[in-house]
Amino acid sequence: xxxxxxxxxxxxxxxxxxxxxxxxxxxxxxxxxxxxxxxxxxxxxxxxxxxxxxxxxxxxxxxxxxxxxxxxxxxxxxxxxxxxxxxxxxxxxxxxxxxxxxxxxxxxxxxxxxxxxxxxxxxxxxxxxxxxxxxxxxxxxxxxxxxxxxxxxxxxxxxxxxxxxxxxxxxxxxxxxxxxxxxxxxxxxxxxxxxxxxxxxxxxxxxxxxxxxxxxxxxxxxxxxxxxxxxxxxxxxxxxxxxxxxxxxxxxxxxxxxxxxxxxxxxxxxxxxxxxxxxxxxxxxxxxxxxxxxxxxxxxxxxxxxxxxxxxxxxxxxxxxxxxxxxxxxxxxxxxxxxxxxxxxxxxxxxxx
Amino acid sequence: xxxxxxxxxxxxxxxxxxxxxxxxxxxxxxxxxxxxxxxxxxxxxxxxxxxxxxxxxxxxxxxxxxxxxxxxxxxxxxxxxxxxxxxxxxxxxxxxxxxxxxxxxxxxxxxxxxxxxxxxxxxxxxxxxxxxxxxxxxxxxxxxxxxxxxxxxxxxxxxxxxxxxxxxxxxxxxxxxxxxxxxxxxxxxxxxxxxxxxxxxxxxxxxxxxxxxxxxxxxxxxxxxxxxxxxxxxxxxxxxxxxxxxxxxxxxxxxxxxxxxxxxxxxxxxxxxxxxxxxxxxxxxxxxxxxxxxxxxxxxxxxxxxxxxxxxxxxxxxxxxxxxxxxxxxxxxxxxxxxxxxxxxxxxxxxxxxxxxxxxxxxxxxxxxxxxxxxxxxxxxxxxxxxxxxxxxxxxxxxxxxxxxxxxxxxxxxxxxxxxxxxxxxxxxxxxxxxxxxxxxxxxxxxxxxxxxxxxxxxxxxxxxxxxxxxxxxxxxxxxxxxxxxxxxxxxxxxx
Numbered sequence: 001x002x003x004x005x006x007x008x009x010x011x012x013x014x015x016x017x018x019x020x021x022x023x024x025x026x027x028x029x030x031x032x033x034x035x036x037x038x039x040x041x042x043x044x045x046x047x048x049x050x051x052x053x054x055x056x057x058x059x060x061x062x063x064x065x066x067x068x069x070x071x072x073x074x075x076x077x078x079x080x081x082x083x084x085x086x087x088x089x090x091x092x093x094x095x096x097x098x099x100x101x102x103x104x105x106x107x108x109x110x111x112x113x114x115x116x117x118x119x120x121x122x123x124x125x126x127x128x129x130x131x132x133x134x135x136x137x138x139x140x141x142x143x144x145x146x147x148x149x150x151x152x153x154x155x156x157x158x159x160x161x162x163x164x165x166x167x168x169x170x171x172x173x174x175x176x177x178x179x180x181x182x183x184x185x186x187x188x189x190x191x192x193x194x195x196x197x198x199x200x201x202x203x204x205x206x207x208x209x210x211x212x213x214x215x216x217x218x219x220x221x222x223x224x225x226x227x228x229x230x231x232x233x234x235x236x237x238x239x240x241x242x243x244x245x246x247x248x249x250x251x252x253x254x255x256x257x258x259x260x261x262x263x264x265x266x267x268x269x270x271x272x273x274x275x276x277x278x279x280x281x282x283x284x285x286x287x288x289x290x291x292x293x294x295x296x297x298x299x300x301x302x303x304x305x306x307x308x309x310x311x312x313x314x315x316x317x318x319x320x321x322x323x324x325x326x327x328x329x330x331x332x333x334x335x336x337x338x339x340x341x342x343x344x345x346x347x348x349x350x351x352x353x
Numbered sequence: 354x355x356x357x358x359x360x361x362x363x364x365x366x367x368x369x370x371x372x373x374x375x376x377x378x379x380x381x382x383x384x385x386x387x388x389x390x391x392x393x394x395x396x397x398x399x400x401x402x403x404x405x406x407x408x409x410x411x412x413x414x415x416x417x418x419x420x421x422x423x424x425x426x427x428x429x430x431x432x433x434x435x436x437x438x439x440x441x442x443x444x445x446x447x448x449x450x451x452x453x454x455x456x457x458x459x460x461x462x463x464x465x466x467x468x469x470x471x472x473x474x475x476x477x478x479x480x481x482x483x484x485x486x487x488x489x490x491x492x493x494x495x496x497x498x499x500x501x502x503x504x505x506x507x508x509x510x511x512x513x514x515x516x517x518x519x520x521x522x523x524x525x526x527x528x529x530x531x532x533x534x535x536x537x538x539x540x541x542x543x544x545x546x547x548x549x550x551x552x553x554x555x556x557x558x559x560x561x562x563x564x565x566x567x568x569x570x571x572x573x574x575x576x577x578x579x580x581x582x583x584x585x586x587x588x589x590x591x592x593x594x595x596x597x598x599x600x601x602x603x604x605x606x607x608x609x610x611x612x613x614x615x616x617x618x619x620x621x622x623x624x625x626x627x628x629x630x631x632x633x634x635x636x637x638x639x640x641x642x643x644x645x646x647x648x649x650x651x652x653x654x655x656x657x658x659x660x661x662x663x664x665x666x667x668x669x670x671x672x673x674x675x676x677x678x679x680x681x682x683x684x685x686x687x688x689x690x691x692x693x694x695x696x697x698x699x700x701x702x703x704x705x706x707x708x709x710x711x712x713x714x715x716x717x718x719x720x721x722x723x724x725x726x727x728x729x730x731x732x733x734x735x736x737x738x739x740x741x742x743x744x745x746x747x748x749x750x751x752x753x754x755x756x757x758x759x760x761x762x763x764x765x766x767x768x769x770x771x772x773x774x775x776x777x778x779x780x781x782x783x784x785x786x787x788x789x790x791x792x793x794x795x796x797x798x799x800x801x802x803x804x805x806x807x808x809x810x811x812x813x814x815x816x817x818x819x820x821x822x823x824x825x826x827x828x829x830x831x832x833x834x835x836x837x838x839x840x841x842x843x844x845x846x847x848x849x
Contacts, residue, residue, distance in 0.1 A: 226719050228709045234697070235705065241691040244653055245683070246706045247674030 026300050026349060033344035041337045045329055055329050062322020063315040071205030075276055077314030079104060079285065081213040082268035083292035084310055085220050086261030088301040092224060093257040094237035099145050099160030100265040101289025102167030103138040107266025108273040109171050110137020112179055112189050112280040115196035126195040131270045138266015139259045141167060146258040150251050164289065175282055187282035198275035207275030214307060216264060221303040233257060265289065294338065298345055313338060355418060357382045357544040358513055363412035365398055372398040374568040380513060380544040385535060387559035387576070388548045389584065391780035395568040396548050400515050404436045405429045416513070435506030436515045441498050445491030449473060449484050453505050476507050480537050496527030503534065513544040520554055525638065532558045550780050552581045606630045609800035610769045614659035617649035621825035622659055627800040632791065634815025635804040637844055642824035643804050647773045650802065651683035652676045663769055677706060680768030684758050684775045692758045693746050700728040700742035703761050735760040751778040759787050763794055770794060770801045776810055788814045820844055
């Protein structure tokens with residue numbers, strides 16, 4: 001939730017800007033911001049009486065120390081990246097979509113439902129059907145927000161944000177009813193049919209979701225910069241008036257961006273359910289959607305650049321438990337680092353006239 | 354008499370470009386100095402240097418005998434220099450008095466609203482500003498808002514006022530009032546620098562002129578005895594004041610754009626035709642329905658009733674894109690938000706309305722290399738000065754920005770062109786260039802609706818002249834039977 005407010009002005013600021021790999025450019029400034037936030041984090045760790053270098057080493061160790069840990073880290077990054085790419089696309093189009101949180105949850109439920117429906121199908125069909133089910137469910141949920149936004153002129157921030165709560169409650173309801181495991185003691189579905197499980201790469205704990213996410217980031221970066229549709233999105237995002245003047249249908253562009261974002265978020269939910277938990281669990285994606293907004297902004301709402309941003313956040317979180325275990329710095333500190341990073345990035349990039 | 358302002362040998366470079374090349378400028382107390390020059394001639398740079406918004410690379414500035422060096426705008430203001438920008442720096446939601454008090458130490462830590470209010474009233478009377486201290490600024494017409502800026506300067510004891518194109522947003526009646534106010538300021542021994550493109554105003558109110566071209570002073574003259582032609586010649590090196598004679602209308606072609614009782618919100622039902630090879634000029638004071646006319650013709654505002662036809666096809670309810678495909682081009686007056694995306698490159702702005710067509714796209718993909726080549730060609734053809742197709746539009750001068758719009762809309766070879774304030778912010782040379790291009794388009798058989806609040810431009814280009822007032826046409830007359838008195842009456846008659 002707290003990520004939503006600063007993102008508004010920041011997103012407007014970024015629309016239409018291209019990342020250039022120059023020290024004075026956006027990229028350079030984001031790097032400086034990251035560096036500063038790490039320095040601050042080091043000071044905080046030092047103040048709490050621990051050696052910051054040991055803490056960072058523990059984080060790196062925990063995130064990338066073994067094949068197993070690398071896999072777990074990549075799995076962690078996947079939903080941030082997928083949903084972040086969708087959010088970035090929406091922000092580029094001038095649509096402030098804060099609804100990834102709900103779209104991921106509904107996507108997870110959709111994937112679970114599809115997996116049960118295709119339980120007897122051969123594995124490839126079952127996996128594809130389940131992932132498609134997730135994407136469609138996420139897109140449908142984004143579609144509801146879009147319809148409310150365009151049809152009744154409710155601001156998209158409100159429409160997407162408020163539907164998040166509805167989505168989370170709806171998933172709870174489904175788990176208490178048709179999708180739930182009877183007598184499990186808490187809200188979760190039965191184990192997914194084995195045919196719908198995402199395979200795990202041998203030796204790693206990684207599922208192929210991260211590859212899908214990187215492909216999606218590359219594909220939508222291409223769409224954004226190299227297709228007339230992407231051009232229209234960027235124009236409309238920079239100026240609604242110019243978009244209308246150019247002959248674009250702003251409503252159609254909003255639909256396009258929102259449905260893509262919903263599908264990507266839904267896919268993220270599906271991958272999480274089929275690849276990590278192998279069942280639908282209440283709150284399985286809590287906070288993912290808002291983290292996606294952070295990641296999108298950290299990546300300067302450029303789909304390709306969202307990739308390192310998602311990796312950064314994902315690895316930090318994945319390593320944080322190791323840090324807590326090994327040297328006793330509370331893992332909640334990672335949340336502080338994330339917040340600081342966001343602040344520094346905002347200050348570094350939005351402070352210019 | 355010692356001069357109020359003495360600028361000596363001002364040099365300011367931007368990279369390779371020398372925006373101010375050794376400029377001297379004097380202003381005496383009680384003098385109105387006209388600062389003339391084409392777009393990009395260095396006027397704004399010089400004034401920014403004076404006001405402390407830019408540093409000079411070399412040269413000196415003496416104001417009231419004291420050297421100003423490395424000063425900030427705040428220090429310039431404290432010294433007694435006031436700058437009145439083209440876009441006003443006022444807060445709409447506040448009253449006149451509150452705007453005057455804003456950022457002014459004399460208003461007190463606990464605001465002395467009453468006292469300031471009475472000072473506002475007093476100064477307003479003395480200088481003929483007719484401002485109500487309690488009026489909300491947002492509710493004032495543009496001319497009055499400008500007076501609030503002038504009032505701020507007066508109350509802060511400014512002795513030198515810089516007015517940057519002060520008349521570009523004003524209606525003719527407001528311009529006349531402003532000139533009266535400037536004369537009063539002159540009578541109070543204030544110095545005034547008046548930056549403008551418009552020669553009639555210079556002749557009317559200025560005592561002396563300084564003309565800049567390419568960063569150098571190319572002429573200084575007292576206005577008494579100078580003619581328009583001479584001034585224009587100094588400005589761009591040739592005489593452009595005489596409008597080129599438009600060829601007599603050829604035998605009327607087919608009606609390309611036809612309106613029958615066509616109306617829109619803010620636009621009374623209109624019935625007229627524009628034929629192939631004809632330019633219909635639409636004059637009138639801004640805000641009399643011109644915006645509604647051009648926006649509803651281009652499809653951005655929905656029509657309320659009646660019929661609109663392009664080459665015999667009913668486009669009353671067509672989308673913007675459909676109209677464009679039928680050959681309707683449109684140059685909106687709102688350059689910054691609508692006609693251009695300022696944060697994007699020249700190439701992207703050139704392809705703004707054609708991004709699905711060759712050479713900008715092929716099938717589902719953009720073709721950036723071809724788009725860049727095309728843009729380069731247009732930049733050469735229309736004399737758009739920038740480093741290359743990738744230059745960001747926001748960094749270009751207003752004149753170059755407008756040329757992008759003109760190039761884009763004309764390049765499509767439209768059947769019908771709707772142009773609104775197409776020469777806004779252009780110097781006389783560039784204006785002439787744009788008008789000539791439009792005449793060439795007309796000669797190739799297009800129909801053009803040329804809407805502008807600059808009567809002179811309209812008269813220079815039109816085969817027929819219509820005058821808008823109160824949301825409708827007050828009257829239409831052919832070029833052959835031009836009657837200036839009648840046009841004046843139409844403009845004034847039902848003007849808002």
